[in-house]
Amino acid sequence: MTETRSGHATTLPIAKAITAGLRDAMRADDHVMLMGEDIGRLGGVFRVTDGLFDEFGALRVVDTPLGEAGIVGTAVGLAMRGYRPVVEIQFDGFVYPAFNQITTQVAKMHYRTGGRVTLPMVIRIPHGGGIGAVEHHSESPEALFAHTAGLRILAPASAQDAYWMTRQAIESEDPVIMLEPKKRYWIKGDVDPDHRPELSPWQARVLREGTDATLLAWGPSVPLALESAAAAEEDGTSLEVIDLRSLAPLDLPTVTDSVRRTGRLVIVHEAPVTGGLGGEIAARVAEECFYHLEAPVTRVGGYSTPYPPARTEHAYLPDLDRVLDAVDRVLQH
Amino acid sequence: MSVFQTTIPDVADQEPMIQLLAPDGIRTPHDEFDAVLDGSAGGGGDDDLQTPERLRGYYRDMVMIRAADLEATSLQRQGQLGLWASALGQEAAQIGAGHASRAHDYLVPTYREHGVAWARGIEPWRLLELFRGISHGGWDPAELRTHPYMIVLGSQAPHAVGYAMGLQRDGLVGTGDRDTDTAVLALFGDGASSEGEVAESFTFAASFQAPTVFYTQNNQWAISVPTTVQSRVPLAQRSRGWGIPSVRVDGNDVLAVMGAVRSALDAARAGEGPRFIEAVTYRMAAHTTSDDASRYRPGAEEQEWAEKDPILRLRRHLEQLGEIDEDYVKRCDEEGHDLAMQLHHHIHGMEDPDPVMIFDHVYAEPHPVVDAERAQYLEYAAQFEDEETAR
Numbered sequence: 001m002t003e004t005r006s007g008h009a010t011t012l013p014i015a016k017a018i019t020a021g022l023r024d025a026m027r028a029d030d031h032v033m034l035m036g037e038d039i040g041r042l043g044g045v046f047r048v049t050d051g052l053f054d055e056f057g058a059l060r061v062v063d064t065p066l067g068e069a070g071i072v073g074t075a076v077g078l079a080m081r082g083y084r085p086v087v088e089i090q091f092d093g094f095v096y097p098a099f100n101q102i103t104t105q106v107a108k109m110h111y112r113t114g115g116r117v118t119l120p121m122v123i124r125i126p127h128g129g130g131i132g133a134v135e136h137h138s139e140s141p142e143a144l145f146a147h148t149a150g151l152r153i154l155a156p157a158s159a160q161d162a163y164w165m166t167r168q169a170i171e172s173e174d175p176v177i178m179l180e181p182k183k184r185y186w187i188k189g190d191v192d193p194d195h196r197p198e199l200s201p202w203q204a205r206v207l208r209e210g211t212d213a214t215l216l217a218w219g220p221s222v223p224l225a226l227e228s229a230a231a232a233e234e235d236g237t238s239l240e241v242i243d244l245r246s247l248a249p250l251d252l253p254t255v256t257d258s259v260r261r262t263g264r265l266v267i268v269h270e271a272p273v274t275g276g277l278g279g280e281i282a283a284r285v286a287e288e289c290f291y292h293l294e295a296p297v298t299r300v301g302g303y304s305t306p307y308p309p310a311r312t313e314h315a316y317l318p319d320l321d322r323v324l325d326a327v328d329r330v331l332q333h
Numbered sequence: 334m335s336v337f338q339t340t341i342p343d344v345a346d347q348e349p350m351i352q353l354l355a356p357d358g359i360r361t362p363h364d365e366f367d368a369v370l371d372g373s374a375g376g377g378g379d380d381d382l383q384t385p386e387r388l389r390g391y392y393r394d395m396v397m398i399r400a401a402d403l404e405a406t407s408l409q410r411q412g413q414l415g416l417w418a419s420a421l422g423q424e425a426a427q428i429g430a431g432h433a434s435r436a437h438d439y440l441v442p443t444y445r446e447h448g449v450a451w452a453r454g455i456e457p458w459r460l461l462e463l464f465r466g467i468s469h470g471g472w473d474p475a476e477l478r479t480h481p482y483m484i485v486l487g488s489q490a491p492h493a494v495g496y497a498m499g500l501q502r503d504g505l506v507g508t509g510d511r512d513t514d515t516a517v518l519a520l521f522g523d524g525a526s527s528e529g530e531v532a533e534s535f536t537f538a539a540s541f542q543a544p545t546v547f548y549t550q551n552n553q554w555a556i557s558v559p560t561t562v563q564s565r566v567p568l569a570q571r572s573r574g575w576g577i578p579s580v581r582v583d584g585n586d587v588l589a590v591m592g593a594v595r596s597a598l599d600a601a602r603a604g605e606g607p608r609f610i611e612a613v614t615y616r617m618a619a620h621t622t623s624d625d626a627s628r629y630r631p632g633a634e635e636q637e638w639a640e641k642d643p644i645l646r647l648r649r650h651l652e653q654l655g656e657i658d659e660d661y662v663k664r665c666d667e668e669g670h671d672l673a674m675q676l677h678h679h680i681h682g683m684e685d686p687d688p689v690m691i692f693d694h695v696y697a698e699p700h701p702v703v704d705a706e707r708a709q710y711l712e713y714a715a716q717f718e719d720e721e722t723a724r
Contacts (some may be wrong), residue, residue, distance in 0.1 A: 059501075059502055063504070064537070064540075065533075065536045065537055065540050067533040069491065069529060070491050070494075070533030070536060073488065073494075073533070073534070074490045074491045074498060075489070075497065077495020077496035078489065078496070079495075080480075080496055080499075081495070081499025081583075083499055085495075097529075100485065100530070101530070104488060104620065110694050110695070111695050112469035112470050112481060113473075113474065114469070114470065114693075115694035116473045116474065117475075117481075118476070149695050150696065151704075152696070174698055175699035202701075249700050249701050250702060264488060286517075
């Protein structure tokens, strides 16, 4: 890897850590290119690609026509030609026009060609709610993609992970969907671009140790889980907090190790609980930790409704009270 | 006249169809395509595509692929294939398109391109892997410069455009070097031309002037639905609103097909942007071996198209030129028969793969969940092996 980094250890918001990750990946490998709507001169609606058009030009930072299937589909062809395209889907709710390309083509190309074709491409999706947006701008579609074999999914929740997961997703020979926590884009954190983290991006991380119950969260729900653990501590309850980080593959051992110690698991995510990733984790934990469980695995998530109008989203999204309520319930067992 | 305007006529038969070989084999000159076919136009290649030897070669190829196609249908009836999608009647549209491309061009087919595959050097038995159900595809796209067959119709079109965008970035378009300048041929049918991804591909190819030739074989039927339901206007006109020049040719006329495809690929390689070709042909068989065409189309229509047969047409032309004799015709038939026998032997030699292959190549890099499931499967399957051994 060439030493062309954006800079040494520094403090960046998550959005800018992703920018730095993209920039450094593009400096290190001239086959890395970006595609998406408004990512060029504008720098993306969240400004994640800000400055990259000026540095790398229109052939490597491509303002595409407005067509998500076309964006993802042409990225497939570019990847087959030896490029490493990083696609930006403007908002989570706009990924569905590309759903066919992602599920029937991107996910399956390596498999259906008997391993002859690899598709090293990244699909970046700002996801989740809580920003007061209009319809289709606040969704959490991770279960749809986690259900699709052939895809990998990363969900950074810190600036350091945002930087390194961007680099590592681009380096992966498999297609990776990166779900970016849009309501946390401007939360700052330390980023060290000079030292590759020891922890694999495909592993979960225990952020806080505890003994009474485990809180498992990812993406935008991670800060909520930490906040909940801090609040619970004031009441004398010790919560362990795990940031899942990789939604596909699931790093189950980190979760089951924790649950074997605490005996209780609360899963927090913004997506509707029905058919959500929390249900898959609950089932696997039940299979592997049945005799260690003191209480049913409990989920706190979106209701089984479409994402509601913004003025009501506070009641739809998991919040401190709902998480602590779930913790109380598992502790009553 | 209304302020609402259309650039296209509203009557389907107002689009002229270029034909160089009439069904009776009579050759009509065509200045633009003849210059491409005899190599005098320059462009991508200066080889003469219509020497008597080449014409006999196309004839032989069409006979061969038809024999393989008929044998594959038999193999399906014998239970050796789960399904077969016959390309009977489309031999000229496919052999012509395949041979009009240059070896370093990249072809992006749908699932009924057996003649194209043949022209690209893909042996027919490799196609059968998919239809037998022992793999999802039998060749290396990079090696044979041919994309995998595509079953989700239209999904391959944006791949073609993306590949072409890659060629632009690699400096392989419009340099004037005919050995390296490259284009992409994206194939799809009349039904798939209605897919949104084809429309988006037109948009992307036009915006970026990507060297893509879109080639649709209008075989008149998308399973049971006629082309008139797919499009209010002739298919050839569909791309014009995107600013993509297009032409309609007789798809049962191998020379018209070759003239159009080579001309369009030459333009794309030269950096003149995308082109669109509608080749008018006919699907002589049912959609697949699972289909019953008698439920939706009259037998008289099939008879009418049988008289426009692409193979017979080229043979008549060669006869008129005095460039084919009965020996050659007989030899082609015998070679076709031999190919069918080869196919038969190959399929009977194809063993079912070990089911543990289910877990192979899901990912390029290690994946703990798939790896764990593979291990569980092997452990589960081993119990039965022990039982077998105990007997």
